Amino acid sequence: MKILIIEDEEQMLQNMKQTLEKEDYLVETATDYDSAFSKIGVYDYDCILLDISLPGKNGLEILRELKSRGITDGVIIVSAKNSLEDKIEGLNLGADDYLPKPFHMAELNARIKAIFRRRKLKGSNQLKIGNLSIKIDSQAVSVADKELTLNRKEFDILFYLASNKDRLVNKSSLAEHVWGDHIDQADSFDFIYSQIKNLRKKLSTNNAEVELKSIYGIGYKLTAS
Known part of the structure; x- marks a missing residue:
């Protein structure tokens, strides 16, 4: 399973990357809008982990761009901004899930697998x-x-x-x-x-x-x- 993490906080980025690689995911990373779309425009991903608070254009703008381009990769918003407004807007823009920071890596892994089951396996394991x-x-x-x-x-x-x-x-x-x-x-x-x-x-x-x-x-x- 191929994952893209879009996160500008280096420690959080590395923690997620190392944890998911131990689960045998293929993990790639980006730290801002431009580096994210240099990958999204070329490669397909099973799931994108997206932080809202990015430098320059934020994560919600990335979601809008994904929608406008017709890109349907699974998206989980992982954000320290645990506001109802951001959650509603993110889900309305096409995110599959919203996970507020801090979170347990085991929960992140479970949510990634849940999205994959829904999208690829019709809910099955x-x-x-x-x-x-x-x-x-x-x-x-x-x-x-x-x-x-x-x-x-x-x-x-x-x-x-x-x-x-x-x-x-x-x-x-x-x-x-x-x-x-x-x-x-x-x-x-x-x-x-x-x-x-x-x-x-x-x-x-x-x-x-x-x-x-x-x-x-x-x-x-x-x-x-």
Whole structure:
């Protein structure tokens, strides 16, 4: 799961980043309006953690811009401004949740997962396609109740493609979502080919009722077989 934290308080930013990375999230950061949109305009996120009190244009202005651009990434406002007016305005502008500071990191993690379940899994804790089952909380994958052993990147690739079932995902989008914005420094997508090859073999060997299709020169699509 890919998270963007927009927060200008360095200690809070690092606390959230380190905590969420321990939960195996891919975390990127921004500290103001300009740095936020340099990422939002290029990458997709499962959830954006947004502080209201930012230098220059505040978090509510970022929400307005997201709405005007038609960007539908999940948003949780995390703010020390625990006012009813800000909460109502933020939710009306399209935020999914509002968490006042200070808060426990465990609660933040739970709210992120709740948003992901609502948006991607229709409220469930797992994604099922044929005899394939993917549990997001435990990051467990099974085929016909037999658990598969996947490395972290194999799981992330599988879950991203499965949550976009029957949709063509181009190689750059997949790389950015699984490896983060540092993917820009990569010379090729050979590392994706390797992970896809291993993942496809594990699924086939265990008779998974899904197919990882390669669309030559473009990307990949997961379909029910």
